[in-house]
Amino acid sequence: MGGRSKMEMTEYEQFMNDGYLYAPQLIIDPSNLYCPPPKDERGNLAYGTIGYRNGKVISEPVDEQVPTSYSRYGHPPFQYIHELVRKSLENILEMDLFPTYYFDRFYWKDSILTRHVDRPACEISVSIQISSNTNPWPFCFKKPDGTETSVTMKDGDGVIYRGCDTEHWRDKLQSRYNKIQRAYLKYRKKEDDTYHHQIFFHFVNAQGNYVQHAFDR
Numbered sequence: 001m002g003g004r005s006k007m008e009m010t011e012y013e014q015f016m017n018d019g020y021l022y023a024p025q026l027i028i029d030p031s032n033l034y035c036p037p038p039k040d041e042r043g044n045l046a047y048g049t050i051g052y053r054n055g056k057v058i059s060e061p062v063d064e065q066v067p068t069s070y071s072r073y074g075h076p077p078f079q080y081i082h083e084l085v086r087k088s089l090e091n092i093l094e095m096d097l098f099p100t101y102y103f104d105r106f107y108w109k110d111s112i113l114t115r116h117v118d119r120p121a122c123e124i125s126v127s128i129q130i131s132s133n134t135n136p137w138p139f140c141f142k143k144p145d146g147t148e149t150s151v152t153m154k155d156g157d158g159v160i161y162r163g164c165d166t167e168h169w170r171d172k173l174q175s176r177y178n179k180i181q182r183a184y185l186k187y188r189k190k191e192d193d194t195y196h197h198q199i200f201f202h203f204v205n206a207q208g209n210y211v212q213h214a215f216d217r
Contacts, residue, residue: 019166122163
């Protein structure tokens with residue numbers, strides 16, 4: 001009756017054991033965060049909304065991590081969500097967190113997120129799917145025991161992960177069109193509009209080793 005068995009892990013224990021934790025419906029209504037995919041935008045746009053870059057907006061022609069994508073650091077309409085997500089993660093992981101930064105990214109056909117771990121400001125990270133017009137795109141992880149696994153998300157779902165420790169990546173984003181449809185698009189000189197929109201919120205443990213990175217100083 002009730003309670004948790006000795007063999008059943010808490011969400012925090014599962015998070016620490018696996019290096020990640022799937023969080024379905026972390027955003028109940030992702031339509032509130034929906035942005036139409038910018039047709040021709042590529043590169044990176046950085047807003048100074050979290051005590052970074054002295055309030056300046058800086059545009060760079062290429063997103064170095066995913067050259068085919070378009071990303072926005074500190075996009076102002078998402079700022080209030082950062083705090084709401086922080087509270088949700090504190091409840092799930094049962095730890096106090098400080099925010100560091102957030103950014104969103106539009107991926108297009110053939111985008112690849114190479115295997116990597118993140119900088120210290122990403123000690124506790126969550127990636128949330130906002131919208132996509134293609135098949136589920138696996139988010140891959142290498143667990144501490146060396147095994148590899150992946151998570152597929154729907155709009156509003158998130159995955160929490162230890163950004164500095166857990167290697168993560170995404171393989172090539174495949175077109176939503178089949179071979180014949182792609183040939184027709186080419187014949188009509190139309191662009192393949194396959195896209196995937198994701199937002200990343202980053203935090204540090206308020207009692208952890210990276211607390212000096214709070215607010216992305």
